[in-house]
Amino acid sequence: MGIRELLSEILSDEGHAIQLAENAQQAREARAGGAPDLVLLDIWMPDTDGVTLLKEWQRDGLLTMPVIMMSGHATIDTAVEATRIGALNFLEKPIALQKLLKAVQQGLTRAQETVRAPALAPRPVAAAQPEEAQGFNQPNPAAAISVRGGATVAGADNHMFNLSFDLPLREARDAFERMYFEHHLGREGGSMTRVAEKTGLERTHLYRKLKQLGVEPGKLAKKGA
Numbered sequence: 001m002g003i004r005e006l007l008s009e010i011l012s013d014e015g016h017a018i019q020l021a022e023n024a025q026q027a028r029e030a031r032a033g034g035a036p037d038l039v040l041l042d043i044w045m046p047d048t049d050g051v052t053l054l055k056e057w058q059r060d061g062l063l064t065m066p067v068i069m070m071s072g073h074a075t076i077d078t079a080v081e082a083t084r085i086g087a088l089n090f091l092e093k094p095i096a097l098q099k100l101l102k103a104v105q106q107g108l109t110r111a112q113e114t115v116r117a118p119a120l121a122p123r124p125v126a127a128a129q130p131e132e133a134q135g136f137n138q139p140n141p142a143a144a145i146s147v148r149g150g151a152t153v154a155g156a157d158n159h160m161f162n163l164s165f166d167l168p169l170r171e172a173r174d175a176f177e178r179m180y181f182e183h184h185l186g187r188e189g190g191s192m193t194r195v196a197e198k199t200g201l202e203r204t205h206l207y208r209k210l211k212q213l214g215v216e217p218g219k220l221a222k223k224g225a
Contacts, residue, residue, distance in 0.1 A: 024048035
């Protein structure tokens, strides 16, 4: 309760509108009332732990907002699992004020970028010519086209990525994230600093994410070179 009230006071002083939840059930009710701009979610709660609640939101398609996990007892494995499920960041308690404010700002910036990002309209190619189906005639280097229940995405370097829509949601998301990070690592020559800036992730979170996805920056750096 003390930490919850302290965080509420700090963030309220920064101009944020705060809604508190004492447990997972209250958090579920709050989320049912509408998606917040950002969620600070503790691991240890009296009814359901934070990772389980995060899984519920991900499973039910409710993980549409940035979530920052918090814990004073979690292991590195717990942090990796949370980021794999979809958490944006992981803060270890006691949380330094500047670290908290920085994480919150990054989360809100990510949410705003997601809202501003234009929707990418699929382009049906059921009757397309072979060259079109393979993505050779796309004027937009970041275009996506639907192809037989999937998508072909061309990166800025004209490298083609294929993603099947027949995959389970989690596998499809992991596949897309793997392509996303491989694209940026290749473009930035494997520089973790530049990739972190481009993707809006902290370096620690980026390392964890790449490890979870099985992406090896060193190999991509050589390929980009």
